[in-house]
Amino acid sequence: MKLNKAIIAGLFASAFVLSSCSDDFLTVTKPDGDPLEEYYNTDKRLNEALTAAYAPLHWPDWDNVAYNDLTVDAEIMGDDFWVGGSDNNDNKHWHMLFNFEADGNNTLATLWGDFYSGIKRCNDAIKYCSWNPDLKSSRSCEMQARLLRVYYYNILWHYYGNVPFYLENLSMPYTAPQINADEIYNRLLPELEEIIKSNVLPMRWADNEAGRVSQAMAYMLYAEMTMYQNDRNRYPQALAYMRELIKSKDYDLHGDFAELWTEAGEWCEESIFEINYNDAEGQRDWGDAALNAGGSVLPTLISPNSWKGGDGWNGLEGWGFLPVRLETYEMFTNAGDIIRRDATIWDVREFGDNYTKRYQDTGLWLGKYRPKDSSVANCSGSKNLNYNNNKRIYRYAETLLNAAELIIETGGDRTEATRYLNQVRNRVNLQGIDQATIDNVIEERHFEFCGEGKRYFDLVRSGKAADYLKPDKYGYRTNTWTPNKKHIPLAQSELDADPTLKQNDY
Template sequence: MNQYIKAILLIAIVGFSSCSEDFLTNYPTDSQESGGTATEGAILSNLGSCYQVLLFDSYANNNYNSIVLMSDLRSDDIFKGGGDAGDQGQLYRLSQLDATADELPEGLWTIYYNGLARCNNVILACENAVGVDEANLNQYKAEAHFLRAYYMHWLWKFWGNIPYFEEDLEAPYFARQFTADEVYAEIIEDVDFAIEGNKLPMAASGEDKGRVTKAAAMLLKARVVMYQQDETKYAEVLADMNEIYESGAYSLVDYASIWGRDGEFCDESIFETNQLPGEYGGKTWADGWTGFGTNLPAFISPNGLSGADQLSGLAIYKGGWGFGPVRPELVDIFEDGDMRKNASINHFADGTYTARFQNTGYFMAKYAAREGYNEPPGDVDLNYENNLRIFRYAEVLLNAAELIVMDGVAPVGQLTAEVAINEIRERAGLDPAAPTEELIKLERRREFIGEGIRFWDLVRWNEAGTLTENIPEFSSNRTWEPYKKYLPIPQSEIDKTEGEFKLIQNQGY
């Protein structure tokens, strides 16, 4: 399951781009800088460094910045947790919907702009390629365009109006700030490039597992189009979902089996990161820009754990830091017999762990710390091998049901709303049901707990007002305003820019 990443690690190390706090600085290779030609080895070296950015998701640039956690903290699924409100205070402010330009998780900004620069280098190298098979070259281009779109779509979702660039930057190494709509157009251009012309296989196999596929590009397009509420492209997206469905390349699997080591790159997996334990080169507290493990499991697991999960009866879990406790009302959204409940939420008895801030007794299970999943060298809490499942086949089905029922898009091919919603329910162990708007929204929440999707769904459904709350017993008092769709642009980044490139702060901050 780790064959591809083991091979690409070597070329990534050879072609590893320098990292800098100055996100707009592009670091081309010497041959690219001089306008010279690029061999296939040079292209693969740069491409390896693009994929490596996926592995920085949990800890890099001395910031905790798991994209699923940063997304879910603003939702109604979890609290911040940890030691107290001041423990990772920027995350508490994020969860309270009152982030400031000086206190927010800006590690995401640095990581994904680094990814943008690396993808630009690959695309430039492909334009200067010599002696490379045309089919291979087209695949490398498509992978780079997808990854650029993937990294930019997170910056776009979090910040909206952001700098964007595709060329080597000249001094003073600044780029124009695009509007959110302009960034959306650039992302769509990239994903369409990746989708068109069969440059990518519908599914990866063998040593290529972990590489970008056409299905992944189609799902990224769906996320972006549906978040933008771009009705002009809904029919295209539904046609893409049907193409994935009719390809037969993917299928639902036992839900609980997805999240452990044996579920990596299963038949449901469309795109996932490929984390490795410390023995392959571990992250360290001194250098978060290297290594291939993830910190997320340690971050979200109960502190000082000594007992088994009471919901599943499993004793495979390890202790961690106690962040991201699950809100108790989330347990009640499941129907009796829904297999997803125990696979998504852990519950540990009082006295089997150390209760921390905003403790509920419930914790996220999918990426929970498991015995035997982290090995030295490297610092063990940074180096769990749990892959992040970015796109799953279940999203194809739920996207289709939503587009047909909630947006009125005419079904195409074999994929109807009834087929889609009831494949999801059958896998969960539930009886068939009519695909109503209420049920589709509920099934999305049940299906994607802990996967960083809930907040973005509420925003695009214009239902984020439900996030306003005052819950003294859990120290959560927050108010939603529409401008909070975007975070404030980091003041440190504004301070770096000047003149015509001076960054303008988002409205409301």
């Protein structure tokens, strides 16, 4: 499923545009100076603008400014991983976020620019579609761009909460009113509902279009947002979407949990949405990463330093971030959850001195995105920047667990909820649970999605964060999460650029 593995963008969306699908999907072309109204008048050119709107999905892991991979960003605030690195000043913003003491100079500063760039490009694509409503691809391009825009805002909303909001691109002085998190939600949900109601996007794209947002992805985004907001008025609709997904038969659990995290498992029957990365087209290089096509730096970030070779990886420069806590490994072991433990955690303790141990080292690493020679074999450039590990965003297992939770929350049939919960457990040879409850569904998500950036947000939305996110016995985390930590600080550079912005009370 590698055809659309890379989506690349030029330096400026208005100056460089991209081609659509197949091999041409990777080719950068430049308009010949035509007015925009005269340029974006074919299906091919509309898809160029749409491809530019997809490009920022790739940027957070390294955008030439900071390493802000979304998996790491979320997991360091949870309870399964340490931050790691060379010491507690290495990517200091992660260490401060981990300890709930971030500030305007130590926060996820570049996510703001990455995803507002995405919003800007989506707005462009939507406008170009409105100029040419009779083109064959116009309606699909419009809905893909609108759904991407909701997704970009969703990330900003999760992390920052109170952000500027606009659906048309800004003019001088390029500022928009900052509105609070509840209002952001109230603006986004009707937009998402309209996209879904249009029924323009397919439930699942053909394999050669894998990487595009779909109706199923919209359903999952809807459930995620309503559940994070605890919007019980919309729970029945979210549950209806989950049931429709289950009934559709377009998705199913993949039989081999470990294979999900290999190249063979990408875009399998379980995958609802992934962000594509490609080693063969890997053009990322030092000082020139963000806007080039190619692979992911995540496996390099989360692997042992100075690895001497072995276990499928002959050694590139791992940086030692995100070591797994020993308690996380023991959690799986004590539950007899060995299949998910061994797929989730790469245990290198048996290799002894095969690498240089860095800060907070445990000998345990995130196996779902671990580096392998095979994942970078086709890269001719900087291999440690161009692994082909796709980032999994939504899986069918989450559909089942969402459905189980929403059934319970809406007073539905516990038998149905328990059946969905046990499908996830039975896939990894675990005995079924007698009756699903909110607590055991949240706990099942803990095991199933460990290392996928969901745990922290599950703890926050379920009201469990203060119970789990507190000082540890090692002296690494010395502060306890409190409700004002839900939204991280805005970057001081953004406050300086727009004096009307207000800092979060963090």
